[in-house]
Amino acid sequence: MTLNIVDLSSNNGPVNLATLKHAGCDGVIIKATESNYYVNPYFAGQVKQAARLGMLIGAYHYSDGGSVSANINHYWNTVKPYAKYIDLHILDYEGRNIVRGSVGHASAALAMLKKLTGKTPMIYMGLSDENSYNWSSVTAYPLWVAQYNDMNNHYGFHPRSLYGSLRHWKNMAMFQYSATSYIGGIGQVDVSVYYGSKLSFSNKGSVEMAEHWKAPVEFDDLGAFKVMQKEATFWNDANNDKKVGTTNAGKIYRITKEKNGFYKIANHDMWLDGRTGDFHANPAAYSDKIHAKIVVVKPTSGHKDLTTKVVGKTFKVGSTWKMFGYKTFKSASGTTWHWAQVGAGDNKYINLDKCRVLV
Structure with missing residues (x-):
């Protein structure tokens, strides 16, 4: 199982994550902090929206290779209020920062992240950095690696094979294969493929999502929605104002519209809250070339x-x-x-x- 991932920083500006999800994005990885001073102003809002949409959520810290405690404490103080929503904690460690802090900085920072978050963190770097240093002390941590074939514009998610090879890790948990992609009209953004299934979302006050289902939809439908809660409510609009019915776990519906994290049922004036189930986007609704x-x-x-x-x-x-x-x-x-x-x-x-x- 693989998932389509977009990673975001303040360089991308405000982004409507629902648009990304409708275009096939399964999760977002959001820059939280950098060094011992910077906080991404969009971080909190994007985490909350991603949680409402039932997306996999990652947060990353761009380390400057300086004081480990200053870097990681700054990150943890920033993300701690949102920790229940975050599936992946990631150390972004690359380029000149490795020269400054060496592999030892990464080893200490990852250990500190694991202790503070209670989860095994991931490390991000470019393929050239992975090849250039001896990472044996940190290969127990999963790797997210970047390698681009070109800087041309790309449209949609099109995972490919790594051009080159890893020297120190046996495999990669995630592969960032483009920095110049447009997803649902949003771009340019970094896109990755995550080699795994969706994590449990029960800790977000939502439901555990299933990946192994398929549904047929009209070519111009937005997608399909499968109810995952024991019972879900139909609403008259994209809000929780007026209840117009209920449905049960396992029911699958064609979806024609999305608004504010709610999905409209085809041929009916009824909406489902996106937190009550699993949405599969229809790629053909966004491109006739898909x-x-x-x-x-x-x-x-x-x-x-x-x-x-x-x-x-x-x-x-x-x-x-x-x-x-x-x-x-x-x-x-x-x-x-x-x-x-x-x-x-x-x-x-x-x-x-x-x-x-x-x-």
């Missing part, structure tokens, strides 16, 4: 071109296919069609309106 898996729900056949002329095979109801993006076509009669690209030749396109996207 790759996704689709399932055929009504009989359809192959098309060679963006026309209504059938030239290919019949695609059976219930069969699943990888979609390489879709295109919109308007017929002479004015009818709008959506064609999913699933192959080549006579079976290049099928009618997306007769399929559902699996999220």
Whole structure:
């Protein structure tokens, strides 16, 4: 299992995390502090919003390689009021700061972080730093490593293999593969892949989220929502003002809108609080070029071109296919069609309106 992660600092300005989540972001790692003086002004608000959205939350300290106690106490004093929301504590240690503090600084800082937080912290660095120093004294701590192939603009989450290799860690817990990505229109941001499943969110006053479920949605739905609490309330709007019904754990709903952390049920004026379940975003709702898996729900056949002329095979109801993006076509009669690209030749396109996207 892997998760899509965005990390944020004040350089990104105010960011609506709901937009990131709808675009497929599973978690955020937020800069909290730097050295012994700086605090990210957006930290507290972003942590609270991420908790409401049920996202994995990390916080990091950018260490200057100086006094370990000054650095780590400054971090802990800042994040302690929000510690119940934070899944990952991370030491960002890189470049000239390593020259100043050496590996010994990292070893002492990580040990102090573990003692204060009660959780095993992670260390972040670039691949060149991982290769250049002897990290044997800290390899018991999980590694988050950065390595970029280019500084071109990238759109969406597209994890790839590490270019190069680790010298001291056997594997990495997380890989930051781009610093120039746009997610749901927000960018440029740093994006990473986290090699693990979502942690338990029960300590946030919410619910433990399941990762192993799929649901079919219309290609333009925002996604699907699975109720994880024993019972959840339907509200008349994106607030807790008027109760209009209830539902039970395990129920899955198509979602067409999001507002203030609430999700609107398709074809109904009912909303669910995002904290009561698990939301899976539909990538096709944000880009017609995205790759996704689709399932055929009504009989359809192959098309060679963006026309209504059938030239290919019949695609059976219930069969699943990888979609390489879709295109919109308007017929002479004015009818709008959506064609999913699933192959080549006579079976290049099928009618997306007769399929559902699996999220």
